Amino acid sequence: MARAFFHDAKEVTLSSQVVQSIAKNKERIVSRGRLLNGLIAAAIVSVLVSAVVWFLAVAIPAKTGSPFAPIRDLCAWIAATRVGTGILESVWVFPIIEGLHLMGIALSIGVLCWLDFRLIGVAFTDQPVSKVWKQVVPIAGVGFALMFITGALLFWAEAVTAYDSVHFWIKLGLILMAGLNALYFESVTHRGIAEWDSLPVPPLKARMAGFASLILWTAVIITGRTMAYSF
């Protein structure tokens, strides 16, 4: 009796081991396929980003043509204040603010993009949208606050350079559009969330909001970088 019992137990563990190893192999194959998809998507995005930078560098003159004097004067005055020149001329302060600005990108856009991916229906699809929203938005909010504060400080130091740069104005326009997109999503689309909260792929309206947010914030990063190079 006892022998039969042990025999059975051995067989059970053996077969469960086989099942486990099959599941493990399957998972490995699936994750390899996902990595390939990820790399293909990464290659496409990389080409698109490079194309946008090329367009900004080659097709548009980097300096604005006719400066609107009163605002330019205001920018000159802002840049000439003690804080403005202080930030610009300091060995440490400017790079540190710039570094914080960069970290703000990861904290805001890098975290918010997971909500966007959920809205499009490519990540966390088994979780309700509202849950992802609740987890992600407060952290992204801190990131955006950090971005705006450090961004304002950087502008303070380089107000005239920024005013003269086309890339700065494009960037402002894109931020405005991203803000309007978020506002529209929060005030209109988000209201009907109860109907599609747990759907793996939300309705077109919500997907569009996710796409728009991803594209606009990526474009903001690109123009932010092209601003630093005068072509």
Add this chain to the structure above:
Amino acid sequence: MKTLFPFFKWANNTWLGHTVSDSIWLFPAIEGVHIVALALLLGAILVLNLRLMGVLMRERSLPQLFRELETWTLSSLIVILVTGAMLFASEAVKTFYSYPFRIKIVLLLAAIVFHYTISRRLMRKPESELSPLLGKVAGSVAILLWVSVGFAGRAIGFF
């Protein structure tokens, strides 16, 4: 350090290095891709480590979250390394003398190794076996490492 110099010189003289440094738009373009991938990678790392610290997404199991984000982190890490190598090739000799660059490479290696050894092991463990204190310490070390990589990277352009 001197023994490594020929490698830096060679990198600078490759076709890639010349092409990137001779172009007015290639460097910013590659840097744009580099930073977009950085946002994605650091965002995923932040989400994972904040979950490890018990701050975020507490009702979701950590091994599941790790598996879901694994592809995203790995593909953006590959993009970052490839674009980073391209940027490096275009100014390799300059970076040889740059202290922030040396610091960054050491921190980057440390961060990658830390993520794929310690963090990975902790994140794949069932929740019940994970001590909260260990999770908090490992999570903060990982975040600190990656943030320092970012800062050191930014410093290359300034110092």
